Amino acid sequence: MIKALILSLLLLMPITACSTTPSSDVVYLKIEGMTCEPCADTLIKKFSKEDTLESTSIDWETGEGMLVQKNGQRIKDVQIEKIVDWSGFELISIERK
Numbered sequence: 001m002i003k004a005l006i007l008s009l010l011l012l013m014p015i016t017a018c019s020t021t022p023s024s025d026v027v028y029l030k031i032e033g034m035t036c037e038p039c040a041d042t043l044i045k046k047f048s049k050e051d052t053l054e055s056t057s058i059d060w061e062t063g064e065g066m067l068v069q070k071n072g073q074r075i076k077d078v079q080i081e082k083i084v085d086w087s088g089f090e091l092i093s094i095e096r097k
Contacts, residue, residue, distance in 0.1 A: 029065035
């Protein structure tokens with residue numbers, strides 16, 4: 001009986017570990033220089049062209065952005081900096097979770 005219980009627990013462990021793995025990583029941005037909604041729309045359009053991203057949201061009032069990466073994909077910090085800089089804004093920070 002004990003062997004059966006231990007065996008069933010061992011079989012369930014990998015399933016539990018896999019179910020807690022996040023399906024996508026989130027990148028949080030702090031951006032300065034946006035003064036209106038079209039500023040945020042500009043960044044959203046540019047980030048939407050990136051194959052690695054599932055979705056993008058930018059709040060021009062708080063200067064905060066959130067990039068949701070596709071499962072198994074990763075946008076490089078250099079690419080994020082380039083997009084923000086080319087759009088005429090200043091990237092203050094990048095935080096990955």
